[in-house]
Amino acid sequence: MKSIILPAYNKNIIRAMLSLGIEDVDMPQVGEHEVLVKTHAAPVNPSDIAFIQGSYNIKKTLPAAPGFEASGKVVATADSCKQLLGKKISAFVQDDRGGSWAEYFVANKNDLIVLDAQMDMDQAACFTVNPFTAYGLFEIALMRESKAILQNASGGQTAAFIRKMAEDAGMAVIDIVRKEEVKSQLMDNGAKYVLLENDESFEDELISLCKKLEATTAFDAVGGPLAGSMFNAMPADSELVCYGGLSGKAMSGLDTMDVIFDNKIISGFNLMDWKAELEEGAFESISMDLQKKFINHQLSTDIQGSIPLEKLARGLKSYISNMSGGKVLIKP
Template identity: 30%
Template sequence: MRLAVGAAFRAMSAVQGRPRGLVYEKHGEPAQVLQLKDINLPEMGASGVHVRMLAAPVNPSDINMIQGSYAVLPDLPAVGGNEGVGLVVQIGSNVTSLKPGDLVIPADAGLGTWQTEAVFGEEKLLKMPPDIPLMCAATLSVNPCTAFRMLSDFKTLKPGDSVIQNAANSGVGQAVIQIAAAKGLKTINVVRDRPNLQELVDRLKSLGADHVLTEEALRKPEVKDLFQEIPKPLLALNGVGGKSATEMLRLLQHKGTMVTYGGMSKQPVTVPVSALIFKDVKLCGFWMTQWKRDNAQNKEELNGMITDLCTLIRKGQLTAPACQEVPLVDYQLALKASMAPYVSAKQILLM
């Protein structure tokens, strides 16, 4: 959906009725514990911002939060969702950085974005430029930011250097491909095999992926042939864990770094001793929520990153991930698809 902010505001202003949200009162399987209910908005107060939510994705961390297995958990009952985009409809008297009609995204995790309207503190929101397409804005604050930081903060990379990643068709993976391509980096992208593999390979290549291979191909000796064309990777980005991570480590350059940001296989990372001793590889983790909290006082870094990402969006170098838009009332369909394998489309709840 490409909807400019003015049109979105007028469309949403026509919507009446009580605010509703996807609420859970206890942790458990999202399909069972989430309910779409009327909600009471808190008082706006002097520093509150009344937001009409427009669209919000279903990310793996949202699911883990509802299941109760995420690192930060809100007090219950809570509204699901950590990411999304909304329109400011009213502001408290002390609010200076936002005005009605502004497009906003969360500056922190745990806001509860799966609701039609909400009142958030001014400091919890970031203003988005009005020309950013709605789906890009709805999916910007988590995955592209994570990709941006991981490509910037762990290794000094120059054009022509290469990066390897698994879960390359994930939201993070698609952003890594595009941001890396914009920096002139070469990417080796690992995905799980599937019946329509070539379709996925073509899609990732159209985003700028240099090489796309399956987990099985990653384990074959012929994978080394890649390095006649491009250098061995200095950086590996691991969103899967298990064997997939071990195989990426084997291909890293001497003194390369592997950053683990997700564990979709739910398997631990096993490190070959030789990789530590003879290649001196470094293993680190990254968590966007922690980065945002570490940089909460001085928003310069965060705003700078959002500005850089918006510049890439305007240049057509960064697009929203492949999406499936689902009306809020059909949230059960979105939950099911978000947890199913090989779907390759981010579920976006339309409010």
């Protein structure tokens, strides 16, 4: 079978991208509690970019196949999960033996979501990570009874899901983006409070909006000094939840006095930990609820295009130059 192969990690994203090749490799063998999946589509996510740069928390034995997420059909199974044969699934794969940027991959049965027959398979390719991340993050805002949410990387898909969940719940959202055109797109699509992080008036507007709307929960996917500005702008008793590090820079500039005297908190969110802490049956119930919303078109991931394995370099380039434009799908 054909698979994308990464020969070595490289901090330089252009070199890392150019080093990726397409190779004929052995079909992976299913182990205990595993299934073999024929890939329909696999997205390019920020975690994949960080992975090929060697800066993600998952490191595979090199040479390695990238790709952590996909949709597809189960074509072989271990004895313990024969009932999964032929099922349409979404999968999350961090296995050392392969990745989803390939014609086939193996996945543990616990890392699969068996899909409703009506689920669109392109949408299913991006189903296991971002919708659940947005759900888990939004639950935090609900639990904190926040009147408004503050978030950055707002042109991204996770942020878009959070915006939709907040809109449905009548909660205000302050969005932060780094490009003027992304600000215009979000406002054209109904986002009410969108700030451009490079504007001269950014800090003043941020402070004033956080105060006016009582934004007491913030979701940070960027880190660096922007995380500090967000933290400092929020009122007392606020929480900043970090779930991504897109800038590659450490959070900075946080006001120490706010932590000591204003009861402000910084925390982290990791989807896998969130999932592991759910009560039995809760994940399946959330998954069914989210799938219904995808089938009814209440939720969807923006997809900017699909490419075959052979055109990977072109696909990666278009995603990196326009991440807010939607996901690029790899279709082997």
